[in-house]
Amino acid sequence: MRLLDARTPSFRDELMPLLARDEDTVGGIAAAVTDILAQVRARGDEAVRELTERFDGTDGSCGYRVSPEEIEEAVRVCSSEALDAIDLAAGRIEAYHARQLPEDVRWTDEIGTELGWRWTAIDAAGLYVPGGTAVYPSSVLMNALPAKIAGAERIVMVTPAKEGRLNPLVLAAAKRAGVTEIYKIGGAQAVAALAYGTKSIEPVDKIVGPGNAYVTEAKRQVFGRVGIDSIAGPSEITVIADEKADPRAIAADLLSQSEHDVLSQSVLITPSRELIERVEKEIGVQLHGHHREKIAREAIGKQGIAVLTEDLARAAEVANIVAPEHLELVTEDPDALLPLIKHAGAVFLGRYTPEAIGDYVGGPSHVLPTSRSARFSSGLSVYDFLKRMSVTGCSKKAFEKIGPAAARLADEEGLPSHAASVTLRLGK
Amino acid sequence: MRLLDARTPSFRDELMPLLARDEDTVGGIAAAVTDILAQVRARGDEAVRELTERFDGTDGSCGYRVSPEEIEEAVRVCSSEALDAIDLAAGRIEAYHARQLPEDVRWTDEIGTELGWRWTAIDAAGLYVPGGTAVYPSSVLMNALPAKIAGAERIVMVTPAKEGRLNPLVLAAAKRAGVTEIYKIGGAQAVAALAYGTKSIEPVDKIVGPGNAYVTEAKRQVFGRVGIDSIAGPSEITVIADEKADPRAIAADLLSQSEHDVLSQSVLITPSRELIERVEKEIGVQLHGHHREKIAREAIGKQGIAVLTEDLARAAEVANIVAPEHLELVTEDPDALLPLIKHAGAVFLGRYTPEAIGDYVGGPSHVLPTSRSARFSSGLSVYDFLKRMSVTGCSKKAFEKIGPAAARLADEEGLPSHAASVTLRLGK
Numbered sequence: 101m102r103l104l105d106a107r108t109p110s111f112r113d114e115l116m117p118l119l120a121r122d123e124d125t126v127g128g129i130a131a132a133v134t135d136i137l138a139q140v141r142a143r144g145d146e147a148v149r150e151l152t153e154r155f156d157g158t159d160g161s162c163g164y165r166v167s168p169e170e171i172e173e174a175v176r177v178c179s180s181e182a183l184d185a186i187d188l189a190a191g192r193i194e195a196y197h198a199r200q201l202p203e204d205v206r207w208t209d210e211i212g213t214e215l216g217w218r219w220t221a222i223d224a225a226g227l228y229v230p231g232g233t234a235v236y237p238s239s240v241l242m243n244a245l246p247a248k249i250a251g252a253e254r255i256v257m258v259t260p261a262k263e264g265r266l267n268p269l270v271l272a273a274a275k276r277a278g279v280t281e282i283y284k285i286g287g288a289q290a291v292a293a294l295a296y297g298t299k300s301i302e303p304v305d306k307i308v309g310p311g312n313a314y315v316t317e318a319k320r321q322v323f324g325r326v327g328i329d330s331i332a333g334p335s336e337i338t339v340i341a342d343e344k345a346d347p348r349a350i351a352a353d354l355l356s357q358s359e360h361d362v363l364s365q366s367v368l369i370t371p372s373r374e375l376i377e378r379v380e381k382e383i384g385v386q387l388h389g390h391h392r393e394k395i396a397r398e399a400i401g402k403q404g405i406a407v408l409t410e411d412l413a414r415a416a417e418v419a420n421i422v423a424p425e426h427l428e429l430v431t432e433d434p435d436a437l438l439p440l441i442k443h444a445g446a447v448f449l450g451r452y453t454p455e456a457i458g459d460y461v462g463g464p465s466h467v468l469p470t471s472r473s474a475r476f477s478s479g480l481s482v483y484d485f486l487k488r489m490s491v492t493g494c495s496k497k498a499f500e501k502i503g504p505a506a507a508r509l510a511d512e513e514g515l516p517s518h519a520a521s522v523t524l525r526l527g528k
Numbered sequence: 529m530r531l532l533d534a535r536t537p538s539f540r541d542e543l544m545p546l547l548a549r550d551e552d553t554v555g556g557i558a559a560a561v562t563d564i565l566a567q568v569r570a571r572g573d574e575a576v577r578e579l580t581e582r583f584d585g586t587d588g589s590c591g592y593r594v595s596p597e598e599i600e601e602a603v604r605v606c607s608s609e610a611l612d613a614i615d616l617a618a619g620r621i622e623a624y625h626a627r628q629l630p631e632d633v634r635w636t637d638e639i640g641t642e643l644g645w646r647w648t649a650i651d652a653a654g655l656y657v658p659g660g661t662a663v664y665p666s667s668v669l670m671n672a673l674p675a676k677i678a679g680a681e682r683i684v685m686v687t688p689a690k691e692g693r694l695n696p697l698v699l700a701a702a703k704r705a706g707v708t709e710i711y712k713i714g715g716a717q718a719v720a721a722l723a724y725g726t727k728s729i730e731p732v733d734k735i736v737g738p739g740n741a742y743v744t745e746a747k748r749q750v751f752g753r754v755g756i757d758s759i760a761g762p763s764e765i766t767v768i769a770d771e772k773a774d775p776r777a778i779a780a781d782l783l784s785q786s787e788h789d790v791l792s793q794s795v796l797i798t799p800s801r802e803l804i805e806r807v808e809k810e811i812g813v814q815l816h817g818h819h820r821e822k823i824a825r826e827a828i829g830k831q832g833i834a835v836l837t838e839d840l841a842r843a844a845e846v847a848n849i850v851a852p853e854h855l856e857l858v859t860e861d862p863d864a865l866l867p868l869i870k871h872a873g874a875v876f877l878g879r880y881t882p883e884a885i886g887d888y889v890g891g892p893s894h895v896l897p898t899s900r901s902a903r904f905s906s907g908l909s910v911y912d913f914l915k916r917m918s919v920t921g922c923s924k925k926a927f928e929k930i931g932p933a934a935a936r937l938a939d940e941e942g943l944p945s946h947a948a949s950v951t952l953r954l955g956k
Contacts, residue, residue, distance in 0.1 A: 181936055182936065182937075182940050184933070185933040185934075185936040185937050185940075186937070188930065188933045189933060189934075189937065192637075192930070195637070196643060199633065199635070200645075202630075205627065207627070209620075209623070209891075213890070213891070214877060215624060215890075215891055215892070217628075217892070218866070218869075218875075220869075220870045220871070222903060222904045223870075223903065235941070236941050237937070237940065237941070238937055238941065269940055305903045305904040306904040320748070320751070323748070323759070324758075324759040324761075324899070324901065326904065327901070327904035327905055330752075331751070331752045333752075346952075346953075348952050349949065349952050349953055352945050352948040352949035352952055353949050355945035355948075355949075356943065356945040356946045356948075356949050358945070359943055359944065359945045359946070360943075386945065386948065390944060390945070391942065391944045392942075392943075392944065396945065427917075434921065435921075438646070438919070441646075441648075441917070442648045442651075443648070443915075444917045445917060445918070446917060446918040446919075446920070447646075447917055447918070447919050447920070448920050448921070449642060449919065449920065449921030450921050450922070451953070452922045452923065452924050452926075452927035452953060453920055453921050453922045453927070454949035454950060454953065455949070456934050456935075456938055456946040456947070456949045456950050457920060457922060457927070457930065457931070457934055457950070458918075458920050459934070459937075459938070459946060460933065460934040460937045460938065461930045461933050461934045461937075462641070462643070462918075462920040462922075462930075463637075463641070463643055463920065464643070464645070464918030464919075464920060465918075469915075471752070473752065473755070474915065474917070475650060475651065475733045475915075476650045476733040476734040476754065476755035476915060477755055477915055478915040478916040478917070479916070479917075479918055481916065483911075487871075487897075487902065487903075487904060487905055487906040488906040488907070488909065489855075489869070489872045489873060489874060489875055489902070489906070489907075490873070490874040490875070490886075490890075490892030490893075490907055491866070491874075491875050491877065491892075492874070492875070492876050492877065492881055492885060492886055492890040492891065492892060493862065493863075493876070493877030493878050493881050494878070494880045494881045494885060494890075495880065496880050498880075499880035499881070499885070502616065502620070502885065502889045502890075503885070505612070505613040505616045505617060505888065505889050506613075506884050506885055506887070506888040506889045507884075508609055508610065508613040509610075509613050509614070509617065509665070509666055509887075509888045509889075510884055510887075510888065512610050512613075512665065512697055513663070513664050513665070513666065514819065514820075515784065515787055515788075515820075516787065516818060516819045516820065517780050517783035517784040517786070517787045517814065517818070517824065518784045518787070518884040518887060519884070520780040520783075520784075520814065521777065521780035521781050521783075521784050521882035521883070521884045522882060522884050522885070524774075524776050524777050524780055525774075525777055525879070525880060525882060
């Protein structure tokens with residue numbers, strides 16, 4: 101880990117470049133994706149099948165929809181411990197998101213205008229689930245359950261299968277989460293099928309879920325025709341800890357990001373120089389014989405940062421600059437620190453809430469803003485699958501009161517029919 | 529207007545192509561924008577100045593920031609009627625959006641986990657205001673006031689000036705709306721300055737507001753580094769009317785979209801064939817001598833649609849297919865129809881609420897989802913300038929209860945440090 105001292109004047113200038121992530125899309129990817137989208141748009145299922153057979157080797161002669169029998173078979177081969185854990189997680193995620201459901205609001209203002217807003221669900225949600233080596237059944241729950249709680253009628257999952265095979269626990273999680281359709285397709289072609297629809301796949305209204313560079317670029321290109329969630333970058337964690345924190349626990353928390361990806365960032369912020377030293381040592385111990393040692397060692401070495409601050413209040417300020425995806429407050433009184441936190445995707449309080457609790461069983465979605473985007477965006481929630489329509493209704497009296505100002509502004513803006521739509525009703 | 533009959537089996541197939549808008553970005557624009565962004569990123573103020581002098585002819589030798597004296601002078605030259613109308617509109621927009629401010633939520637679940645979420649404001653909002661012939665002071669209020677109510681500290685407005693001159697009412701509206709900085713710059717270079725920052729302009733966290741194809745493409749390209757609002761297309765209105773509706777009023781309402789742009793769409797849905805005929809006639813009358821006749825005539829001719837339905841319930845279904853930006857319910861009992869509406873940006877109830885009320889003085893923002901994106905997105909609101917961080921805090925007991933399931937799922941996903949961060953704390 102690189103050590104920075106927040107008490108030096110050059111601190112911010114040293115920190116900022118370390119937080120910057122390469123965000124440019126490689127030119128070749130954008131063009132390749134544009135071509136794939138055009139093919140699927142023009143030739144539908146035929147193009148999806150050609151591309152899927154080429155990239156995934158999955159035979160599409162019977163279509164790509166996963167049958168109820170395949171799902172039942174998948175559930176059968178999962179261990180009951182794994183299924184119980186999925187069920188516990190799903191129950192807690194449902195309970196948390198049910199509290200998020202907002203109520204419609206309506207009132208009459210002082211001049212007699214009916215005002216308010218109504219929330220309605222999107223009809224169809226698309227969920228991209230990556231294939232490949234790292235397969236995360238928990239992400240299926242975290243993406244699909246907020247859509248289900250919001251009331252989306254269709255929840256359509258796409259995921260690439262290597263030669264037709266899918267991870268059984270992913271299918272079991274999809275069943276538990278109320279996914280209504282699953283297709284064994286992936287890549288930009290799957291995003292295209294969800295956005296434009298094909299003969300065998302009805303289009304959806306919004307596409308969520310992480311994917312590789314092609315999937316991300318495809319989501320960017322179909323944005324506008326459908327909604328998308330935010331662009332996910334490498335995972336990150338920031339831990340604010342006091343001198344009493346257990347170095348073993350903190351080391352494990354930092355490594356729990358490093359083990360994801362060589363670009364994953366772990367940041368420790370503390371007023372205790374001794375803690376930094378003990379955590380560094382403990383990281384060395386825990387990396388020894390680690391199942392993903394190579395990735396974790398490179399990530400913590402190149403992307404790891406330890407920041408020494410004068411006190412915990414300053415630590416909160418530094419965390420706001422980092423604007424991390426995950427923020428642990430491993431201190432004696434985390435609730436005293438919480439009001440100082442302005443920018444973070446998810447906050448974990450105290451000594452018994454490692455980020456892994458939030459990854460699986462806490463309740464809030466683990467789909468969170470990365471790469472400092474917690475400055476302006478939020479984690480996935482039921483709001484992502486709802487939209488709000490405003491409601492305005494003037495009584496004759498209210499209209500007579502505010503209509504003339506509307507007509508005046510329409511005149512100022514040079515829009516005569518806007519003005520006429522008011523003045524005609526005013527009887528002028 | 530094109531006449532469609534919703535009672536025919538081919539209705540949906542006839543309607544859908546009429547709703548489709550050309551959404552592809554012209555290739556040349558994307559490349560030109562990429563180049564402009566790179567220039568501003570590399571050379572900052574110097575590049576902004578070169579580009580602004582070239583495109584707008586606005587001299588940048590004293591910088592582009594609008595001085596307090598310029599703003600005071602602008603307010604002086606506006607008529608008091610116009611300023612009063614701005615003030616009335618601003619007061620109503622503030623009152624509506626103040627009601628939207630959400631509360632933080634916190635609870636303890638049955639096993640002793642602290643759960644909830646907190647809302648915090650973004651630090652700095654950027655607001656793009658188009659220049660050119662059509663200048664809309666109302667849009668300044670509608671974009672800036674939700675940011676102010678949300679609590680953004682900086683509200684930074686950029687707008688291109690032709691040879692240094694800005695519309696006085698735009699400046700007056702900016703002052704009333706609490707805009708904290710105004711720069712006379714526009715185009716992709718202004719978006720780049722807001723996203724990356726320059727020596728004279730601090731970067732912002734989110735950029736909202738409509739613009740031309742270059743501005744829209746620039747927002748798309750900086751998305752991720754900063755937040756953006758949705759991609760705005762041509763404006764649209766759908767009116768559901770019963771047989772008692774006043775054809776003159778309905779004609780004006782339909783034309784109030786047509787006068788914006790030749791691509792603006794106006795849709796009338798009604799069970800009354802007679803109303804359609806009378807509205808058509810009235811449109812002819814109102815177009816005669818219309819200040820923007822050419823635009824309005826082309827728009828209503830090519831993009832106008834009248835749909836005949838068996839009843840009002842079916843009219844609501846058709847409106848849900850259209851998913852319009854603006855929806856008027858000009859019927860005897862609009863509140864009876866409202867629960868059937870699933871997809872719309874803003875709804876206007878009854879005979880005395882023309883859309884122009886919503887454009888200026890209703891209260892809700894007039895920045896709304898276009899091109900059927902009301903299927904998955906909402907109008908601008910305080911939520912666009914707030915973000916929500918989730919909060920999770922386990923007691924030792926709660927942790928012991930749910931920790932094992934988290935460790936189990938971490939094992940299933942092959943993430944040993946995730947599992948270790950739990951088992952270490954469990955004392956295993």
